[in-house]
Amino acid sequence: MAKVGVVLSGCGVYDGSEIHEGVLTLYFLEKAGATTVMMAPNIDQAHVVNHLTGEVSKDEKRNVLAESARIARGNIKDIKSVRATEIDALIFPGGYGAAKNLCTFAFDGPDCKVNEDVARLTKDVYSLAKPIGAICIAPAMMARIFGDATPIELTIGTDKDTANAINIMGGRHISCTAANIVIDSKHKVVTTPAYMLPVSIAEAAEGIEKLVKAVMDLIKR
């Protein structure tokens, strides 16, 4: 039975993991016969956003691991403790948390830094020729981690500025709809835009289901 790591980044689209993307990833992974290992870094969130008003709650602090545990129903590991040898693939749901907590792309664009445990695990999984899935804005982080030396074909949908930033970091951006995926077979990286495009939950789900299936297929090869 395949064991797939799922990296969360908090709980809520504006300051953490996009919740629908996280839950649908877990759902389609189980339907595809995988077990999941949920994980997140044990660090403070970049900030807390009130999801009703859209405003930053200036005096509030939340921990990425503790908030991610809400999506994981408590069943979650500190990513620092996870080794690439214990999983068969790694998937990153999106949400601003992927670009604010796992890396600083939302603040620094192509000059962003990636959390060292996220970068270490991603590189190790890649080195072991295990597949990686990245949803929504998370593909931008893949471009930063791998850079020019390993130019990965990926998508964040159709946003030109983000696509440009990805190309600057060394990725190869390909436009894509939310119901579809981009598969880089050479590097075993699968991406889908999900809520990077103004879509409904069922449309985002279609791409996520395809991504999960493609990642599972790449495990088998």
Next chain:
Amino acid sequence: MAKVGVVLSGCGVYDGSEIHEGVLTLYFLEKAGATTVMMAPNIDQAHVVNHLTGEVSKDEKRNVLAESARIARGNIKDIKSVRATEIDALIFPGGYGAAKNLCTFAFDGPDCKVNEDVARLTKDVYSLAKPIGAICIAPAMMARIFGDATPIELTIGTDKDTANAINIMGGRHISCTAANIVIDSKHKVVTTPAYMLPVSIAEAAEGIEKLVKAVMDLIKR
């Protein structure tokens, strides 16, 4: 196109809406052709639980509407402003939030009180012969709202103490597995146990998908 109200109670199984149940409800509703109106009461949570440790965060306060907005991606209404005439059905995902924030069942058992806007909207939806769905622990609240005068057949799974409490409040508890539902056709109330049983996300999803379909069928009648 059917318009279905979804009542959230925060964001996280131990102090709010069970996130998987909330997201899967939205997903299956859209797949079934419905639009959704997400809502929650604008009140403080009963408390905040750290989902990593399971402990109550004593000094922390969170608002039910603002936290529910995380699941709703900001697209949510104060339940106080919602009228039964503007929706075709009403669904309550579970999680402790349904038993701590929407009513006090988790603290007071059969003597619990129900949030007045939740009780008002539920009764009005029922009066208009529109169907109601309740998932996980949320059915207990239905027993309290309708009482002996309107004995509703419902399920929270197989837990004897909770089933007893439901019968004391005037409900008629029926045992059920997570992949199945109980339909009270007379009162147009559909229930499923979901995570009241120790199940996986795909098993919970099976019951929730059936519940959504049954609620949609009851709208059409």
